[in-house]
Amino acid sequence: MTWQTLDVRRDPRGVVHVTLNTPDRRNVLSAAMIAELTEFARRMAEERGTRAVVLSGAGSTFCAGGDLAWMKAQIEADRPQRLVEARKLAEMLQALNTLPVPLIGRLHGGAFGGGVGMACVCDVAVAARGTKFCFSETRLGIIPATIGPYVLARMGEGRARRVFMSARVFEADEAETLGLVSRVVDAADLDAAIEAEVAPYLATAPGAVAAAKSLARSLGPRIDASVIDDSITRLADIWEAEEARLGIQAFLDKRPPPWG
Template sequence: MFETIAVTTDARGVATLTLNRADKHNAMSAQMITDLTQAAHQLGTDDAVRVVVLTGAGKSFCAGGDLGWMQSQMAAESETRFVEARKLAEMLQALNTLPKPLIGAIHGNAFGGGVGLASVCDVAIGVDTVKMGLTETKLGLIPATIGPYVIARMGEARARRVFMSARVFEAAEAVELGLLARIVPAADLNDAVEAEVLPYLACAPGAVASAKQLVRQLGPRIDDAVIDHTIRELVDRWETEEAKEGIGAFFEKRKPAWISKV
């Protein structure tokens, strides 16, 4: 059914949504964005599903946006860029508002958009070897469409420590920043996720959905106006000389012009 993700559901109604581009470190391509959006809608309307676990195949959870997809945006017309940026933003919002508990099993590194995916989970458990980072500014870009979710998770003060610097940080700091609820050895990840899942199976599904909707309404505002603003910010950055230089340097395997020669 899906090209870039896998979805399975057990007899209890626990669905596992797996990012399935292991050879690309689960980088988000245009197809993955579409697949995730469709999966979120399907899982959200399936009465048999009680809880959703989000994880990834292979070594990484998610390396962020697929660079090939980003490079194609550089060559696209402005209207096309808006369409593609909106698809990304709508995918994140579909997962963020999923009317089922969303548990992140962060088994490997998460960068850029991968941090965004962790941030839309209701709780994210990571292995103690995970590394994370908002690496967009290294490419002349900014964490725009993921920004509302990252800041809602971390708060502005903590977000400012890592939002602009592209600094990669360890699992323990990810807990301190609020991105991960806790970290465990890799061998214990499944048990830790199961401990998060089990309480929901004793709760009324409709009440869980209503409670999740309420907490989202009471939290930081992430509405159409905010989402539209982040889309414009992303498209504007795609059109800058810095973005052209940063993405060009990546594909040409050289350092971008702004890195000091000293």
């Protein structure tokens, strides 16, 4: 397959490197990228011989979150279409979350909104020092709906509530304290840190790893069809609100929203 928004490479060990590859747009989650990430996850779930997947972003930023032009289109759509598009995003996150191989996040530059959600579906995420994080949704008049189940599973409610609603930008060291990332390293050491996360899996039985990951998910917070459906409904609901229309339009117009 020829990927339009991703760069996918497999090394001789069976380690797959998938890179969000629209650096000129700061790797925002466009409709095309959502579709390709879903297809990538489907292929990885079916493909034998993969030992681990490393998720990274090209250019200066890991992922700047959702594509605001795509979100504006949902505000202007009817409710059935909003639900369809929200489900595509939710299903992409769930497909990555349930990969039967380890998913290791390589974060640098920034992870905003949906980009934080992408970090949270990774089994482990390592960030370069200086990486900035933000649940930016409420600044735009929306909420971190479809990423919410994965964020809460990673951080726990108490820690999540410190940053989930405020749209406050925080640094990588705080992200480590909050449990979003497992390690923070100097940028020059990031590749070595990722390799240190990959290496142990090369000595493990792939089937046992997949079964252990499935067990861990079953014992953790429940993220089933009803939870995902609720997150989809909440996102569609917020897209219908006046605040979302005003906030997203203000961002696209490069002016402050009415609330700040």
